[in-house]
Amino acid sequence: MFSRLGAPEILLVVVILVFGAKRLPDMARSLGQSMRILKTETRAMRAREDETTADPPPARTDSADDVSPENAALGRHQTSTPTPFRDTVEPR
Secondary structure, eight states: OGGGOOHHHHHHHHHHHHHOTTTHHHHHHHHHHHHHHHHHHHHHHHHHHHHHTSOOOOOOOOOTTOOOHHHHHHTOOOOOOOOOOOOOSOOO
16 A cells, blocks of 8 residues: 555655644745745846956057047047066076
């Protein structure tokens, strides 16, 4: 008679005995809510990760001679990015 009972059926019987039949719907409802919250938070984390790993804007290629009219009137000049530091010591 009990030879056809598998692990899921035995687990269900134990859960009913421990928690009672009245509490099972509440437990299932809270488990469903928890799973829904986990799913939405996971999607939000992935969306934030995609936003941060998006392609950075292209580097500016302004030369030192480029001056916009409004900056020229104010005496501001656009400068290019500085060159990387180079070692000034000669190798021996």
